[in-house]
Amino acid sequence: MAEVSTADGLSIRIAERDASALGELYDALAPGLMGLLLRILGERSEAEQVLDEVFVQLWDRAPAAGSDRTSVTARLVVMARAAAVERLRAHRAPASAAAVRNDANLLLRASSAWLPKPEEITALDERRELLKRIIRQLSGTQRQALELAVFEGYTEIELAEKLGEPLGKVRTELRASMRFLRHRVRAVLGTWSTSI
């Protein structure tokens, strides 16, 4: 999924209620989002429902978000994943559906200042192949745990139960994978900082 070079322009037009701008954004981003949603939900019709939801949300929130300098691609990816995982969790444990939460969604409702900037997403997309190789450097068990967390919405506690491993071990592995990934992204994007 490539960051559209005119994303900022499209966002401004979308904020001004220009539906054709949303159509252009859809053409550029819907296949990537649909791939993500289908990977999480497994069902085409349900994936399309969530795809609908995220574009409608983007449309509804556009007047407020139009002036911020964050990536619309990143916003849609975060929203789509969060919505799909919420559904998946509700399917998995219907009795506790009311307790299903998604921190990213809660955070997005409060503020979007933490979303990446368009140029950061462009830089990441330009180095996509290199970054894919970085993910492949993780061990098989680390990748499995990451995939379950990203695409199936498992929490650390649920992962430990599912994998039949001690919680401490799962936490250590998962957090180490994330540190590895963060440091590699920093290196690839050239954003090493003194806080490392």
Added chain:
Amino acid sequence: MVYQHIGELYELYLLGALDREDSAPIQEHVKQGCPRCLEELREAALSVYLLCQAVRPVRPGPQHKTQLLRRLRKK
């Protein structure tokens, strides 16, 4: 939870993979709006974005876009 420890958990926080014990202090801390946290969250969001890209693109059904735009124009 000390700040440095929280900073290491932002990716898992954004993925909703933390239990309440770990996510609640992050939520509280983030509410304070410290600029360093925003930077760390932004970095974490880049990793989350990258992980979400490990999928094959799929075209939605041919009618999907038309129906979506029709729905939006009625709003």
